[in-house]
Amino acid sequence: MSNDVSSAAPRPSAAQLSGLLLASVGAVFFSGKAIVAKLLYQHGSDAVTVIGLRMLLSVPFFIAVAIATWRSGPKIGASDFARIVALGLLGYWASSMLDFMGLQYISAGLERLILFLTPSFVLLLGVLAFKRKVSRMQWFSLLFAYAGIVLVFWHDVNLGGSAVILGSGLVMASALCYALYLLLSGEVVRRIGPMRLVALVMPVSCVACLIQYALLRPWPTLFMQSAPVWGLSLVNATACTVLPVFLTMSAVARVGPGTAAQAGMIGPVSTVFLAYWLLGEPIGVLQMAGTGLVLAGIWLLSRQKAPAGR
Incomplete structure (x- = not known):
């Protein structure tokens, strides 16, 4: 009996359980971005206004974090600042803008599933740019994930026609921009840390969004919303925006990035049900099957360990 007890799998620690909970809650809150954007569109807002207000109201928090962590790591040089500006424009301006534009044409559930393909885009870009090898398991994960997207896309395109094609293309471009951001941010993240990087790139994105609004809309109208x-x-x-970033970072500190990413798989599922509850978006057999395939594909991808030295 004692041997059976001693060979049993150890129970997860309080830190592990809290990390999983933080990652799951963070994924649900972050996925709610699509739901809130859809509700804003019902009040007459457009993508330029949605992203402008999002950045304007969230950036004070990130500036505070940037000030608090300024001396907590290596000195940031001119070359780092140049990369930070480029990453801010790519990852949190272009990516967000394309995402909110796409949400004007497609369901929140389909948007979240397409964005969840970002890890597979990182994998494919690594193959093209850095000649990295792809294992059989990784190919299987891509097959599952893209088959799931096709099912949900087929369901939605029968309802929305060409608008769904346009919206899906915009969100796909958003995911591609963010995948490029992840690939190009590797060296900077290692130097200054993920939290400092996010805290510094967000003000860059905020300035870009406000300039964009001033160029496309009468500037004072941004502050004249209902x-x-x-x-x-x-x-x-x-x-x-702000809360999920801190929740996810806290989760990574407790359980590591791999486990936190797996817990984040609850995000697309939560979006499907939140969209049904708050927006009245239908849940069909194709949507559930497609969601399951996407989650299975991303789970397989998360289980694949990169070779040493990569």
């Missing part, structure tokens, strides 16, 4: 728009934008900035 009370519901301000309220939803505050939720978008805090609960769907």
